[in-house]
Amino acid sequence: MGKQIWKPGNMLYPLPAVLVSVADREGNTNLFTVAWTGTINSDPPMVSVSVRPERYSYHMIDETGEFVINLTTEALAYATDYCGVKSGRDVNKWQELKLTPIAGEHVGAPMLAESPVNLECRVTKKLMLGTHHMFLAEVLAVHADERYMDESGRFCLNDAKPLVYSHGKYYAVGKELGKFGYSVQKKGR
Ligand SMILES: Cc1cc2nc3c(=O)[nH]c(=O)nc-3n(C[C@H](O)[C@H](O)[C@H](O)COP(=O)(O)O)c2cc1C
Numbered sequence: 001m002g003k004q005i006w007k008p009g010n011m012l013y014p015l016p017a018v019l020v021s022v023a024d025r026e027g028n029t030n031l032f033t034v035a036w037t038g039t040i041n042s043d044p045p046m047v048s049v050s051v052r053p054e055r056y057s058y059h060m061i062d063e064t065g066e067f068v069i070n071l072t073t074e075a076l077a078y079a080t081d082y083c084g085v086k087s088g089r090d091v092n093k094w095q096e097l098k099l100t101p102i103a104g105e106h107v108g109a110p111m112l113a114e115s116p117v118n119l120e121c122r123v124t125k126k127l128m129l130g131t132h133h134m135f136l137a138e139v140l141a142v143h144a145d146e147r148y149m150d151e152s153g154r155f156c157l158n159d160a161k162p163l164v165y166s167h168g169k170y171y172a173v174g175k176e177l178g179k180f181g182y183s184v185q186k187k188g189r
Contacts, residue, residue, distance in 0.1 A: 046124070
């Protein structure tokens with residue numbers, strides 16, 4: 001069997017599907033789903049989100065230069081899909097989904113209490129790429145839910161069953177195949 005050659009497209013999967021929370025200058029807030037997000041620098045810690053300008057949330061990020069990335073989990077799968085198909089123009093997603101906004105420390109956008117990790121972000125650059133505008137942002141603070149700390153204080157994110165989006169479907173991170181570096185570690189060490 002060979003491989004089919006397709007026209008150029010986006011087939012980079014799996015991806016995280018995150019909930020991005022935003023606020024405008026009047027204090028209106030919203031949540032929407034973003035899969036085109038990435039880690040782009042270590043020091044300073046930086047991430048990106050690519051957003052279509054027609055999204056209701058777009059103007060909120062654009063006018064404040066702030067947003068929060070809320071990591072999602074198996075328990076947040078329904079909310080993640082809902083926030084990716086419904087618009088804040090038509091519904092209050094926080095109320096519809098009974099989700100809890102809590103104040104951050106650095107940005108005006110609220111954080112999602114139900115998420116295990118919230119990244120407060122401030123935009124440093126906007127790239128107008130075409131269909132999407134990519135916001136490059138510095139991470140100002142990371143909020144990690146103590147529910148996922150073990151006895152020694154180690155954060156066990158994978159216990160929260162992080163959500164993954166792959167080729168049109170959602171999956172929860174499941175089977176561990178090895179720890180970072182396991183391929184070069186000697187047995188028994
Ligand atoms: C899994 C998934 C991933 C998505 N990723 C993006 C994305 O990366 N960028 C984007 O602009 N829209 C993305 N969307 C679409 C928006 O989340 C969707 O249009 C949403 O309704 C916008 O909400 P708003 O109008 O309240 O801002 C995604 C939707 C889903 C379901």
